[in-house]
Amino acid sequence: MFEVEKVKKDFPFLQQKIHGKPVVFLDSGASAQKPACVINAIADSYTNNYANVHRGVYTLSDQATEKYEATRKKVQAFIHAEHLEEVIFTKGTTEAINLVAFSLLENYFNEGDEIIITEMEHHANIVPWQLIAKQKKLTLKYIPVTDDGDLDLEKLSKLVSDRTKMLALTHCSNVLGTINPVKEIIDQVKAKYNLAVLIDGAQSVVHQRIDVAALNCDFYVFSSHKLYGPTGVGVLYAKKKWHDVMTPYQGGGDMIKEVSMHEATFADAPYKFEAGTPDIVGVIGLSKAIEYIEKLGFASIQSHEKVLLDYATQRLSQIKGLRIIGQSESKAAIITFIIEGFHANDLGMLLDLSGVCVRTGHHCAQPLLKRFNVPSTVRASFGVYNTLEDIDLLVKGLEKAMKMLS
Ligand SMILES: Cc1ncc(COP(=O)(O)O)c(C=O)c1O
Numbered sequence: 001m002f003e004v005e006k007v008k009k010d011f012p013f014l015q016q017k018i019h020g021k022p023v024v025f026l027d028s029g030a031s032a033q034k035p036a037c038v039i040n041a042i043a044d045s046y047t048n049n050y051a052n053v054h055r056g057v058y059t060l061s062d063q064a065t066e067k068y069e070a071t072r073k074k075v076q077a078f079i080h081a082e083h084l085e086e087v088i089f090t091k092g093t094t095e096a097i098n099l100v101a102f103s104l105l106e107n108y109f110n111e112g113d114e115i116i117i118t119e120m121e122h123h124a125n126i127v128p129w130q131l132i133a134k135q136k137k138l139t140l141k142y143i144p145v146t147d148d149g150d151l152d153l154e155k156l157s158k159l160v161s162d163r164t165k166m167l168a169l170t171h172c173s174n175v176l177g178t179i180n181p182v183k184e185i186i187d188q189v190k191a192k193y194n195l196a197v198l199i200d201g202a203q204s205v206v207h208q209r210i211d212v213a214a215l216n217c218d219f220y221v222f223s224s225h226k227l228y229g230p231t232g233v234g235v236l237y238a239k240k241k242w243h244d245v246m247t248p249y250q251g252g253g254d255m256i257k258e259v260s261m262h263e264a265t266f267a268d269a270p271y272k273f274e275a276g277t278p279d280i281v282g283v284i285g286l287s288k289a290i291e292y293i294e295k296l297g298f299a300s301i302q303s304h305e306k307v308l309l310d311y312a313t314q315r316l317s318q319i320k321g322l323r324i325i326g327q328s329e330s331k332a333a334i335i336t337f338i339i340e341g342f343h344a345n346d347l348g349m350l351l352d353l354s355g356v357c358v359r360t361g362h363h364c365a366q367p368l369l370k371r372f373n374v375p376s377t378v379r380a381s382f383g384v385y386n387t388l389e390d391i392d393l394l395v396k397g398l399e400k401a402m403k404m405l406s
Helices: 004-009 036-048 059-079 093-103 127-136 182-192 280-296 298-317 344-353 366-371 388-405
Strands: 087-090 114-118 139-143 164-170 196-200 219-223 234-238 256-259 264-266 322-325 334-339 359-361 377-381
Touching (some): 036 280, 059 087, 059 234, 059 280, 093 127, 093 196, 093 219, 093 234, 114 127, 127 139, 164 182, 182 196, 280 298, 344 359, 344 388
Parallel strands (some): 164 196, 196 219
Antiparallel strands (some): 219 234, 256 264, 334 377, 359 377
């Protein structure tokens, strides 16, 4: 039994009012609110435990290092990585994808090689590949999306070839909500071709248990801030076999073995890819967020979110002129829609006056919105703290907004 009212109380942010109305937060897909245990862990670290990591010989630095490295272990178990050093801390999903793209540039990609992505990618999983494609004359290909919002996987077998060096795709679309069958896709391409697969887990890691070993992906990336953890921290899972192929993404302190005037040798992974002082307290906060999620349990989170998704789909579908973009059978609790005759931004601004926070615009997925021929949409994305009443308030807010705009 998922006690949502109890869960809601864990989130101080949700206790406030906005424009005199209780906050209805429906933008967790952009960034989730933080439970008190995460906020307290951050405050406690800064108050009692703060020092730089991996450097000091004094107790406080040792304690900070211990907590920081304990998070790496926690993440390893959370995503079922085989080796501890496969967990690399980054600033977020975006940095993790850039790290992979640029660190593979020197030793892995050759002119004429191909990278396959999909039409439903967030810009974070498009632009880094475009950048390296320009630098090394690589070809970027796209798996198309069907009208329902699924990947057109029949096309994949025609796109992939001996020249394909990377398949990078999202596990869950931040716009359509579609959960892609990544395991089947990985099995299909790896059965025939020798290529790397990167999975963008920014949206999926919040909704389901991840097992990178079972998936057999080469890279898996996600951000702490969507997982009820602090901003400024992300995770790159990079399978061990890639560590020597990848050159350092950034140079600086903490990532070297030795430095002379003209040369440097590098530390082993993961430190080779973690130059400079990391977001120590953010990483420690991520640990608490994972503990929090695990305590709730993915089975109950998923059943709660399914109830929210079904109810929201049913209620929103009753609004005249409303069209849901993304009707896959396999969906996370994300609903994106347009209402004929109304601009998404106007609806979003008026919903705000009702205390309802939604995201409007292109959601950093311009090629996808172009595919669906819509310039701007409204997106409601749900988290563990959302209730059926939140959905009623969304619908009520939309009806009020439409009346005002008519
Ligand atoms: C699917 C997906 N990929 C990547 C990102 C980028 O994440 P971040 O901004 O945390 O780096 C997002 C953020 O919305 C996302 O939804």
